[in-house]
Amino acid sequence: MHTTHQARKPALAALMSLVLPGYGQLYNGEVNKAIWLFLTVAGFSQPVLVLAALYLPGAAMMPALLLALLLTLALWLYGIADAWRTARRLDNYTPQAWQLSGTYMLVLVLCDLIVLPLLVNYLRSHQVASYRVPSNSMAPGVLPGDYFFADKRYNCPACKQQVRRGDIALFVYPNDRTQIYIKRIIGLPGDHVQIQGTRVSVNGVALTTQAHETDGATATTEQSGGRQWQAHWNHGTAALPDADTTVAAGQVLVLGDNRNVSADSRHYGTVPLQDVVGKAHQVWFSSGAEGIRWSRLGKLLE
Numbered sequence: 001m002h003t004t005h006q007a008r009k010p011a012l013a014a015l016m017s018l019v020l021p022g023y024g025q026l027y028n029g030e031v032n033k034a035i036w037l038f039l040t041v042a043g044f045s046q047p048v049l050v051l052a053a054l055y056l057p058g059a060a061m062m063p064a065l066l067l068a069l070l071l072t073l074a075l076w077l078y079g080i081a082d083a084w085r086t087a088r089r090l091d092n093y094t095p096q097a098w099q100l101s102g103t104y105m106l107v108l109v110l111c112d113l114i115v116l117p118l119l120v121n122y123l124r125s126h127q128v129a130s131y132r133v134p135s136n137s138m139a140p141g142v143l144p145g146d147y148f149f150a151d152k153r154y155n156c157p158a159c160k161q162q163v164r165r166g167d168i169a170l171f172v173y174p175n176d177r178t179q180i181y182i183k184r185i186i187g188l189p190g191d192h193v194q195i196q197g198t199r200v201s202v203n204g205v206a207l208t209t210q211a212h213e214t215d216g217a218t219a220t221t222e223q224s225g226g227r228q229w230q231a232h233w234n235h236g237t238a239a240l241p242d243a244d245t246t247v248a249a250g251q252v253l254v255l256g257d258n259r260n261v262s263a264d265s266r267h268y269g270t271v272p273l274q275d276v277v278g279k280a281h282q283v284w285f286s287s288g289a290e291g292i293r294w295s296r297l298g299k300l301l302e
Contacts, residue, residue: 006095008087016104017083020112021076024083027104029096037079038111044072046123053128053149053282058298061282126152129278131170131180137256137263138182140219140230142168142301143293147285150278163188163252163273165202166227168280168301171254171271182280183264184229187245187253189273195243195266198233200255229302234260245270252276 008028017024022037052064133146150170154161173179187193194201198218199208210221218233247253251270256262286296
């Protein structure tokens with residue numbers, strides 16, 4: 001039986017590892033190392049991100065994300081260098097029966113086009129997803145230019161986190177279902193919500209506990225269920241009409257914290273609970289005209 005010896009090509013091994021972690025090791029016949037490199041890089045780049053975004057305190061979130069990023073890059077670079085170095089030594093290599101171009105293509109398709117996208121899509125749909133705030137409708141709590149993680153373990157039959165008054169929620173915009181909006185939930189199903197001037201009441205109980213004038217605006221503190229948040233009413237903007245409504249079953253009423261510039265339930269009505277898809281959790285980056293807002297990195301959104 002004739003045996004064919006083929007030297008491994010270092011440049012090709014390195015290029016394959018650049019395309020997919022562990023791919024160059026597979027080319028070199030190191031199947032076990034290839035599997036562990038792929039799984040480790042995938043683990044640091046996705047599940048560790050979920051851990052840092054949802055379970056770590058704000059002060060530890062950014063260092064954990066940076067550490068995970070550095071470890072991911074270090075492992076990827078190690079895989080490239082290791083594949084190149086190993087291939088240089090294999091100048092009298094006998095390819096195994098499975099080392100065919102079709103096998104390599106199958107592995108690339110399975111890992112790069114199926115496994116990784118499915119993992120990313122699952123985590124973004126059911127665990128955590130990142131969003132950017134384009135407007136100031138939720139100021140002062142959430143600012144334009146904030147990049148934040150949203151907790152997707154929220155408002156679903158198997159989720160422990162159910163919708164509560166005061167949550168900063170993400171939902172499908174009723175007038176354009178390709179858009180995701182961020183607002184604060186003020187009214188739950190069955191709640192009677194009244195808005196008179198800068199005073200907001202739910203079921204006859206005022207949410208507004210404090211109010212003071214500042215720079216041509218009224219800053220109010222609202223409270224419900226032991227939770228507090230700030231709302232802003234700008235006197236230089238046209239006042240919105242008062243509201244008096246009862247939230248229908250299966251619906252929620254949402255308001256922006258920057259009340260005079262927010263498009264919310266006062267414009268497009270209540271939002272179906274089934275369209276509430278996440279809860280704002282933590283800022284991971286923020287920038288504006290003044291540059292990077294370092295003090296907001298790791299800020300919990302409440």
